[in-house]
Amino acid sequence: MIEDKVWLIEPSGPLRGDVEVRGSKNGVSKHMVAAMLGTGESSIHNAPEVGEVGITAAMLEALGIHVKINEQEIRIEKGKEIRPQVPHAFSGLNRIPILMLGPLLHLAGEAFVPLVGGDPIGRRPVNFHVEALRSMGAEVEVGEDGIYAKATRLRGARIELPYPSVGATETILMSAVLAEGKTVIKNAAMEPEVVELALFLQRMGARIELSPDRRIVIEGVPELHGAQTWLSGDRIEAFSYLAAGLITRGEVRVHGCPQDRLVTAITTLARMGAQFEINDDYICATAPPEGLRSAAVQTDTHPGFMTDWQTPLMVLFTQSQGMSVLHETVFENRLVYVPALQEMGCEIEVFDQCLGGPRLPLPRHQRQALGRGARGVQATRRRRDAARHQGGLLRRAGRRGGRRHVTTARRPAHRAGLPPAVRAVRLARSEYPQRRVKAGEPGVWPGSAGRRPSE
Structure with a gap:
């Protein structure tokens, strides 16, 4: 039986002082997956101490990838034998397995990943990932226990996402860098973590171009090498x-x-x-x-x-x-x-x-x-x-x-x-008597003076 940890919080007045934040939780695991594409060792510095790192490291080791974690540094190197199946034991733990499909297809020509998990904050379907891989020439089958895929060689494609999904953009990035030809992602996510992943892949030898209109262009290369990075x-x-x-x-x-x-x-x-x-x-x-x-x-x-x-x-x-x-x-x-x-x-x-x-x-x-x-x-x-x-x-x-x-x-x-x-x-x-709020009027909020809150 697993016991839940209990946090006891006692207020002590105003919080004052300095705090140092570590690398992004939403970025570190994606960098770890990208590192499996390199022919040499890659190192990720300023890594946070979060459970996501341990889970992703265990997944990579199960695939035949060598992982060493030393405080804030993670070292990753591809092993001699790649096992293209993420074990069912990792089903539902997080959403990282879906990102491994593309890299595994490059390394082994086939892949299986179990059902993904994550926080219960809403629907996060995998159809964007699946359709993108199919557009690049992969045969993908979604089963009750997970996703099966195989491909002799992925090919570049023009992919327009219905929504700027972060996960789908990252899947396409890591699938396109070693694909044959050019891949264009329209309506891509441009979150800082996505750009940081693209920069890491570029350090590994990928050819990536970022455009201001949510468009990313990737020219496939024959191979990638190891690289170092410091997470923001x-x-x-x-x-x-x-x-x-x-x-x-x-x-x-x-x-x-x-x-x-x-x-x-x-x-x-x-x-x-x-x-x-x-x-x-x-x-x-x-x-x-x-x-x-x-x-x-x-x-x-x-x-x-x-x-x-x-x-x-x-x-x-x-x-x-x-x-x-x-x-x-x-x-x-x-x-x-x-x-x-x-x-x-x-x-x-x-x-x-x-x-x-x-x-x-x-x-x-x-x-x-x-x-x-x-x-x-x-x-x-x-x-x-x-x-x-x-x-x-x-x-x-x-x-x-x-x-x-x-x-x-x-x-x-x-x-x-x-x-x-x-x-x-x-x-x-x-x-807000000075600022009228009309039901059904898009983007108008009390106190916003007619501006969208995000502007």
Whole structure:
């Protein structure tokens, strides 16, 4: 029986000091997969100490790849014999197996990977990956236990993704670098982690061209060699520390994450009133004496507001003045952590319809949340735990802060029968009397002055 670890969090006042963030969790495992394509040893520095590294290393070793992990350094080298099947034991642990299809086809001409897993934040189908590989000449069959593929030689192709999927873009990149001919990816994901992976492949000898219109061009080469790289700081971790400092009215200086990875996040917090000190060594955010203002934020693909940032942002919303709005457009179940915050006393209402105009044809899942600011949170697995961790920083015994439910606050009796979305929009209008909010008007939010939150 596996026992769950319990985190005990005791508030100790404002968080102050310096913290160094390590390499990106979303990038390290992809670099490890890319390293299996090289003829020599590759090394990845500034690697984070996360479970994803150990799981990916075990997968690679099961395939015949040599992996050595020494603190913040990972060394990877292809073995003499490649076993093209990822064992079923890794089924459902993460989404890395799907990225191994292309490299295994290059190394062995065939591949099997088990069903992928990952956080339960919404549907992340593998059809983009499968169709891309088929376009490049692979025979792919999706079974109940996993995915089978075989190919004598992958060929370059023109691939247009229906959505700028990060995982699908990475699959195509690692499949195209050794393919015959040229591959063009249209509507590719351009997240910093994707670009960093492309740069690593380029160091290994790949020919990759990045265009500003979400287009990536890859010219296949006969072979790749080993390379070294230093992972840039994790932008999710960096934002979480900045938010924690603001939540506790402290001052946290975050080192190791470049400013260009946090451009949208910094601007979003600045619009809420956060004051920044930014230089080549660190990024620091502090709250003004009067507290932070409410905001309306919409998640988006890069360079928009990152969907992974919204968990700490939601906690920050509970400590801001007025009512805030968060619109999730990437994953339909990303707000799975909200009940954990509600248990701690946060006033948050979740809707399964867009209050400001739909952006994506998502199914009817909970994807928009409204929260009213408060002072203090009362306490009673991965993303849910992150929300609890930051909420725990605010716990005050016997103090609820006079919170009100967003759909009942200032609600006249004759409006009690109105649909929740209509009540919420009317409440938003009362909160922002100078800025009208029209239901169904795309991209217009209270407090945004007609701009999209991601602009």
